Amino acid sequence: MDKDVLTKSEYYAERIREVEYNYINSLNNPDDISKVAVFNGLISQIYVQIFKPDRRTKEYKDNNYNNLNNSILNYDDTELIKNLWEMYKYLCSKYNIIPIMLQFACMVGIGKDTLYSWLNGDRRKASITHVALAKMIHDDCEGIILSNVANNNSVGSIFLSKAVYGYNEGNTLTIQTSDREPPGLSEKELMAIVDERAELDALPD
Secondary structure, three states: OOHHHHHHHHHHHHHHHHHHHHHHHOOOOHHHHHOHHHHHHHHHHHHHHHHOOOOOOHHHHHHOHHHHOOOOOOOOOHHHHHHHHHHHHHHHHHOOOOOOHHHHHHHHOOOHHHHHHHHOOOOOOOOHHHHHHHHHHHHHHHHHHHHHHHHHOOHHHHHHHHHOOOOOOOOOOOOOOOOOOOOOOOHHHHHHHHHHHHHHHOOOO
16 A cells, blocks of 8 residues: 555544544543434534635645545545545444445545546546445445344344345345344434435436
């Protein structure tokens, strides 16, 4: 891996840990971090404190942050964005949250339209590496949801596997039975992922 990318990744990993630590310690009940609404607050703080550009600075005016993106990130640095995705995915796993592609985009300041253009292979905005990155993120989300179905039989994950990824009882999806009731997804989280899929499906081929 490129040394400069590794250095940037380490820097952002440390900053994310710092924001995470401060945010959780500001909660009346730190265990609430596993609630979707509270976790969303953490994601918002990570964006505001780390990735949101300060338009008042000379640095912003000089660099213009790549076509006035809402992030300090260089969108062409796909290796760094991939590493940031892994950091976000780890946070989700740590707090038992289903990762959502659009939530990651909000965390690092990648615009929804930009992300969709990568996933859709828009040659005006997406290189081959951008397309591969977006597909990897999308496939990661799908794989995690299907794993939850197979291992936990959670109602939320079963719903998402059908509504978002088109699985049903007639294909290869196998739903295991379980005596334990795992933590479910909130209606807000379910609909956020379903809405994301609907917008993707509406894109032209």
